[in-house]
Amino acid sequence: MIEELLKDIFVISIPIPKSPLKNINCYVIKGNERNLLIDTGFNNQICYEALTAGLKELDIDMERTDIFITHFHWDHSGLASVIASDKSKIFISEIDKNILIGLVDSRNSVKKANALGFPDGEKNIKKISDSDVMYMPLKPVNYTLLKDGDVIALGNYKLECIITPGHSPGHLCLYEKKQEILFSGDHIIFDITPNITSWLENEDSLGAYLKSLEKIREMPVKYTFSAHRSAIGNCYSRINELIEHHEERLEEVLEIVNRLKITTAYDTATKMAWSVKADNWNAFPPIQKVFAVGEASAHLEHLFFKGMLRRELTNEQYHYSL
Numbered sequence: 001m002i003e004e005l006l007k008d009i010f011v012i013s014i015p016i017p018k019s020p021l022k023n024i025n026c027y028v029i030k031g032n033e034r035n036l037l038i039d040t041g042f043n044n045q046i047c048y049e050a051l052t053a054g055l056k057e058l059d060i061d062m063e064r065t066d067i068f069i070t071h072f073h074w075d076h077s078g079l080a081s082v083i084a085s086d087k088s089k090i091f092i093s094e095i096d097k098n099i100l101i102g103l104v105d106s107r108n109s110v111k112k113a114n115a116l117g118f119p120d121g122e123k124n125i126k127k128i129s130d131s132d133v134m135y136m137p138l139k140p141v142n143y144t145l146l147k148d149g150d151v152i153a154l155g156n157y158k159l160e161c162i163i164t165p166g167h168s169p170g171h172l173c174l175y176e177k178k179q180e181i182l183f184s185g186d187h188i189i190f191d192i193t194p195n196i197t198s199w200l201e202n203e204d205s206l207g208a209y210l211k212s213l214e215k216i217r218e219m220p221v222k223y224t225f226s227a228h229r230s231a232i233g234n235c236y237s238r239i240n241e242l243i244e245h246h247e248e249r250l251e252e253v254l255e256i257v258n259r260l261k262i263t264t265a266y267d268t269a270t271k272m273a274w275s276v277k278a279d280n281w282n283a284f285p286p287i288q289k290v291f292a293v294g295e296a297s298a299h300l301e302h303l304f305f306k307g308m309l310r311r312e313l314t315n316e317q318y319h320y321s322l
């Protein structure tokens with residue numbers, strides 16, 4: 001499904017079956033010399049067919065097209081190396097590139113699983129989070145690194161990189177100042193709440209995310225184009241909802257710690273309310289457990305960084321208490 005949103009800006013909606021994300025919105029901006037594709041979908045057959053069909057319908061020649069990856073997650077980066085031509089640049093932030101190429105282990109390690117409090121049988125998070133809808137880029141790629149403030153000029157549009165850490169450590173939005181257009185990636189999604197997980201040791205990912213939301217709230221934005229579900233929405237009302245959501249979650253987590261006296265991220269997640277279609281915690285699909293424990297960890301860590309909780313490392317496991 002393709003739609004022209006503004007002059008020379010198109011959205012290709014790519015299905016993501018068996019995932020609450022439902023789809024990814026890949027954007028194409030046609031320029032004079034070169035075009036830009038923003039995000040790609042997973043490296044799997046369904047995404048590949050939908051994306052290449054969309055690019056064909058828009059008459060996009062990959063020899064004249066570069067690819068911008070908002071963040072390292074496989075639903076955004078998976079197909080970049082598959083569809084790129086020899087002349088395509090593939091843009092990404094440095095920190096997310098390092099995660100993508102495995103230099104930094106963001107989430108999928110047994111050590112991390114242990115720190116989060118996963119029980120023995122569930123410690124191999126990498127294995128349990130593998131599923132047939134999650135395919136990562138396979139070919140080695142020469143990424144072109146972008147940082148906050150860098151500009152990609154394309155015909156009528158000048159797209160500025162806005163660093164918005166939170167959903168990933170190096171998440172980049174693109175902002176067109178003249179027409180006040182924001183490509184928000186997974187930083188702002190309208191119909192679902194972007195997953196915030198803890199990433200690297202001793203970094204407050206939720207704190208970073210809330211700051212990144214405030215950063216966007218200060219900017220004049222007329223059009224927000226998001227990466228999942230509804231492509232278009234009002235970023236200001238959504239930012240307020242997202243901040244409120246996390247404030248409520250922080251209260252919920254604080255109440256759980258108070259009740260349990262001492263707890264891990266895993267145990268906290270089992271006590272939080274989730275909108276996952278499962279009768280109880282044990283019936284959660286493994287990937288949803290990973291996301292839930294990550295969310296619990298991000299909220300616990302934020303409370304720790306704010307000085308509202310204590311954190312102790314015993315047996316390489318983080319325990320939180322009041």
Ligand SMILES: [Zn+2]
Nearest residue numbers: 073075186227
């Ligand atoms: Zn995504």
